[in-house]
Amino acid sequence: MQWKGAIMYKEILYSVVDYVATITFNRPDRLNAWTPQMEAEVRAALSAATADDNTRAIVITGAGRGFCAGYDMSLLIPQQSDDDGVDLAGSSDNFNQIFSYLLAVPKPIFMAINGPIAGFALCFGVFGDFRYMAEGAKLTTSFARRGLIAEAGVSWMLPRLIGTMNALDLLCSARVIESREAERLGLVRTLPAENFLATVQGIARELVTTASPRSIAVIKRQIYLSHFQSLAEACALADKEMKAASTSEDYKEGVAHFVEKRAPNFTGR
Incomplete structure (x- = not known):
């Protein structure tokens, strides 16, 4: 244990x-x-x-x-089902x-x-x-x-x-x-x-450690949401997230480490 x-x-x-x-x-x-x-x-x-x-x-x-x-x-037990079909409740x-x-x-x-x-x-x-x-x-x-x-x-x-x-x-x-x-x-x-x-x-x-944890989290969310979105919805979300990213600590650090030619020190915020 x-x-x-x-x-x-x-x-x-x-x-x-x-x-x-x-x-x-x-x-x-x-x-x-x-x-x-x-x-x-x-x-x-x-x-x-x-x-x-x-x-x-x-x-x-x-x-x-x-x-x-x-x-x-060893844990499987055959199941008998009386369902007539698939219950789609909550499938969204x-x-x-x-x-x-x-x-x-x-x-x-x-x-x-x-x-x-x-x-x-x-x-x-x-x-x-x-x-x-x-x-x-x-x-x-x-x-x-x-x-x-x-x-x-x-x-x-x-x-x-x-x-x-x-x-x-x-x-x-x-x-x-x-x-x-x-x-x-x-x-x-x-x-x-x-x-x-x-x-x-x-x-x-x-x-x-080389990419912003905040950026990674947002990009991951964008990718998986896109499976359920139209192109217009994906673009609207990108516009919203870009505005939020431009005021983040990780954006400031991303620019600073590039200009100063050093390793990044992202905080994820």
Whole structure:
């Protein structure tokens, strides 16, 4: 168990070093298979990272040789449904679905996929902002080969990342692919397996220390809101945010460090 402030984590690890929070799935004996406990702890850790001024980026990875093998099959119980159709109540709340809440986290989220990722875990992974995968690691959607369907919003997000045909291929075939093919599809960027996590943490740290954390948060919000906006709405939001940015501390620092030819010291304000 790990205590962090008032929170006790049983199935994840959480640490913050040099502006980067690292959340580690910590069930290595089960290839970090997903559980309700793990989900609750991940949400708590992301809330803690969001509230922490000393955290500017979030890296999520797995302990041992895997990222996450998907939902723990030992916990699954076949469900009988009497629903006649899909209940669309509340479906307009696009950033408060099972994993879409990740899109609303105002700090960049890096998925450091160090080993196998499958099923439910892949649904989680596609909602990260950046996905890095260790050379040789494998992924699969799994669902169709278990008699299941594309769940947890993956049918919405995956085509936006890799296109409709490629998404249908991965979802309907449930075939296993390696990191290099995933990279060719545009789903991940591949890095050497050696020092993989440290490399991803370094990439995250460089991003949030050389660019304004305030700018990153606003740009992330602009990008994901654009999926639900017209061009006119996106332009109107950009005009509003540009006016706000021009009076911010980070804008003043952005100009100052450029003129003075020195490293920036952004505050995120």
